[in-house]
Amino acid sequence: MAIDLAKCVGCQACSVACSMENTRVPGENWHKVIFMNEGETGTKKFTWYPRPCQHCTEAPCTKVCPVRATRKRKEDGVVLINWYKCLGCRYCVMACPYGVRCYPEVKPLLEPDIKEVYHGRRAKLWDPPYQLSREEQDGKRGTGIPPKGVVTKCTFCAHRTDRKEMTPDRDPVKDRDFTPACVIACPASARYFGDIDNPESEVSKRVERKGAYRLREELGTKPQVFYVK
Amino acid sequence: MSNLFKVWIGLLALGVLLGLYTTFQIFTIGHGELANTTQLLPWGLQVSTYIYLALTSTGCSFVYCLATLGGVDKLKPIVPRAVLLALLTIIAGFTSLSLEIGRLERLAIEFIVNPNLTSPMWWMGVFYTMYIVVLMIELAAMIFHIEWLMKVGSVAVLITAIAGHSTLGSVFGVLEGRGYGFGALTPIYFLMMAFLGGASLILLVSCLISIFKGSNKEFDEAVTTLRKVFLASVAIAFLATVWRYVVGVWVSDPYYDLFDLGFNKFLKFSLLLGMIVPVLIVVFQKKAGIGLALAPIIVLVVQFIDRNTLIVGIQKIALLQGVWEPRILPYTPAPVEISVVIFVMSIIGIIYSIAEQRGFLEKIKH
Numbered sequence: 001m002a003i004d005l006a007k008c009v010g011c012q013a014c015s016v017a018c019s020m021e022n023t024r025v026p027g028e029n030w031h032k033v034i035f036m037n038e039g040e041t042g043t044k045k046f047t048w049y050p051r052p053c054q055h056c057t058e059a060p061c062t063k064v065c066p067v068r069a070t071r072k073r074k075e076d077g078v079v080l081i082n083w084y085k086c087l088g089c090r091y092c093v094m095a096c097p098y099g100v101r102c103y104p105e106v107k108p109l110l111e112p113d114i115k116e117v118y119h120g121r122r123a124k125l126w127d128p129p130y131q132l133s134r135e136e137q138d139g140k141r142g143t144g145i146p147p148k149g150v151v152t153k154c155t156f157c158a159h160r161t162d163r164k165e166m167t168p169d170r171d172p173v174k175d176r177d178f179t180p181a182c183v184i185a186c187p188a189s190a191r192y193f194g195d196i197d198n199p200e201s202e203v204s205k206r207v208e209r210k211g212a213y214r215l216r217e218e219l220g221t222k223p224q225v226f227y228v229k
Numbered sequence: 230m231s232n233l234f235k236v237w238i239g240l241l242a243l244g245v246l247l248g249l250y251t252t253f254q255i256f257t258i259g260h261g262e263l264a265n266t267t268q269l270l271p272w273g274l275q276v277s278t279y280i281y282l283a284l285t286s287t288g289c290s291f292v293y294c295l296a297t298l299g300g301v302d303k304l305k306p307i308v309p310r311a312v313l314l315a316l317l318t319i320i321a322g323f324t325s326l327s328l329e330i331g332r333l334e335r336l337a338i339e340f341i342v343n344p345n346l347t348s349p350m351w352w353m354g355v356f357y358t359m360y361i362v363v364l365m366i367e368l369a370a371m372i373f374h375i376e377w378l379m380k381v382g383s384v385a386v387l388i389t390a391i392a393g394h395s396t397l398g399s400v401f402g403v404l405e406g407r408g409y410g411f412g413a414l415t416p417i418y419f420l421m422m423a424f425l426g427g428a429s430l431i432l433l434v435s436c437l438i439s440i441f442k443g444s445n446k447e448f449d450e451a452v453t454t455l456r457k458v459f460l461a462s463v464a465i466a467f468l469a470t471v472w473r474y475v476v477g478v479w480v481s482d483p484y485y486d487l488f489d490l491g492f493n494k495f496l497k498f499s500l501l502l503g504m505i506v507p508v509l510i511v512v513f514q515k516k517a518g519i520g521l522a523l524a525p526i527i528v529l530v531v532q533f534i535d536r537n538t539l540i541v542g543i544q545k546i547a548l549l550q551g552v553w554e555p556r557i558l559p560y561t562p563a564p565v566e567i568s569v570v571i572f573v574m575s576i577i578g579i580i581y582s583i584a585e586q587r588g589f590l591e592k593i594k595h
Binding site: 065066104108 | 332
């Protein structure tokens with residue numbers, strides 16, 4: 001994924017789209033837009049940083065998970081959590097340098113607790129009226145409503161992207177049903193989703209042409225989310 | 230059985246009952262709903278208590294190995310006590326940790342079926358399981374007085390204690406994104422601090438035995454040697470703590486800022502109160518008694534708070550915090566977390582007190 005910071009207006013549409021698409025509880029932010037200031041007084045620069053899971057090439061979360069519940073998919077490099085294996089030890093939350101992992105079973109951010117309003121059945125954390133279809137909910141990929149006591153995170157909307165074979169790009173209009181919700185929702189078209197390894201893809205072209213960097217590159221995690229300057 | 234002992238056991242029993250009620254709540258309501266841990270601060274008081282107790286357990290094993298492998302014969306009277314305390318503290322520590330895990334029922338199966346050899350936590354589980362088994366065998370060997378097994382067991386206790394506890398250090402040492410705990414020296418730091426915890430607990434227990442049971446020549450000699458062991462353990466811990474802090478303060482990475490922010494507390498609390506004052510007490514109090522017992526009590530309390538400061542501190546500086554987010558994340562333990570700590574401490578207290586009162590530990594040949 002590439003995010004053009006010059007286009008991002010910090011409207012948070014991507015965060016809202018993510019929460020609605022994936023039915024997250026309040027406070028369980030799979031996607032945040034962080035407002036950061038950089039530099040010294042007088043030359044301060046304010047920047048919006050949309051921050052999904054970075055799906056690192058050298059993902060610390062996959063290395064530390066004691067039971068391999070978090071793993072990296074070989075075919076596309078997406079990092080996913082298997083909710084049927086996850087112990088809820090939260091070591092991956094500690095290991096992630098980007099703070100993208102969530103543990104939804106914490107004290108509610110808002111009252112009344114939405115999890116109490118829509119009680120979960122069959123060990124589910126909660127049971128909201130609007131959620132992904134049964135086919136799209138997949139505990140092995142970490143999509144949909146999680147069971148109690150597991151870690152959750154952004155999946156690059158695997159339930160949508162997996163429905164179509166790998167292509168260089170996902171056009172937010174033509175491939176609407178196969179593109180991550182945050183990419184579709186961006187009113188400024190600041191986000192690009194595609195195959196970074198394919199030189200013909202829009203993502204790699206933009207990164208090549210405009211130059212890009214990644215968050216906390218000094219750690220060597222090699223994130224797959226590029227911030228175009 | 231004296232009235233004072235009955236009151237003591239009664240209080241501990243209340244602690245256990247409170248813990249059982251808390252455990253029931255955790256399994257019915259959910260730990261996350263009750264604890265004050267958050268999305269950004271996932272590990273709280275229970276994890277730091279686990280670290281503290283694991284550290285104390287390892288320290289007890291070190292003192293025990295000093296007597297058996299190190300040839301410090303004067304420590305022989307405390308040998309069975311050290312093994313029992315090592316076993317109780319590690320089991321209590323794991324109880325505290327287990328009650329924080331989201332899906333406890335999967336723990337044993339997944340650890341065996343899906344091992345991740347790159348995970349320090351997986352190795353920690355393996356080494357500590359071995360450590361607990363070895364301690365149990367060692368205790369059994371003492372009870373049945375199987376000499377060859379005791380000798381082999383002592384070596385195994387030392388190896389598994391070092392392996393387990395240094396791996397526990399590596400659990401935090403590999404967290405490259407969190408400066409307060411990251412580093413190759415964290416496993417070594419954990420080992421150096423472990424010796425202090427164990428030496429303090431055994432010195433405290435020895436003082437209490439002298440107070441309540443009366444002393445004898447053999448035991449007095451053990452306490453005299455324990456004072457030296459305690460002073461050595463403080464010196465090692467002092468060195469480890471000071472250098473860790475000096476490096477931490479020197480580094481300008483924002484994720485190390487907590488070293489700067491907590492510097493005053495570190496000087497006054499961790500060093501002055503937690504190490505220098507106990508050393509002075511031990512230097513001037515030569516006889517086992519209430520005065521001498523004060524030194525390990527101070528150390529154990531300060532170490533408990535320091536462990537919490539370390540584990541919570543690792544998470545306190547928010548990752549990629551935005552302008553409107555707090556730079557330092559707040560955390561205060563919830564009643565449920567405090568109850569679990571009381572629970573596990575009560576387990577140690579009640580089992581050890583009964584074993585001591587019944588004379589079970591004096592019957593063991595060593």
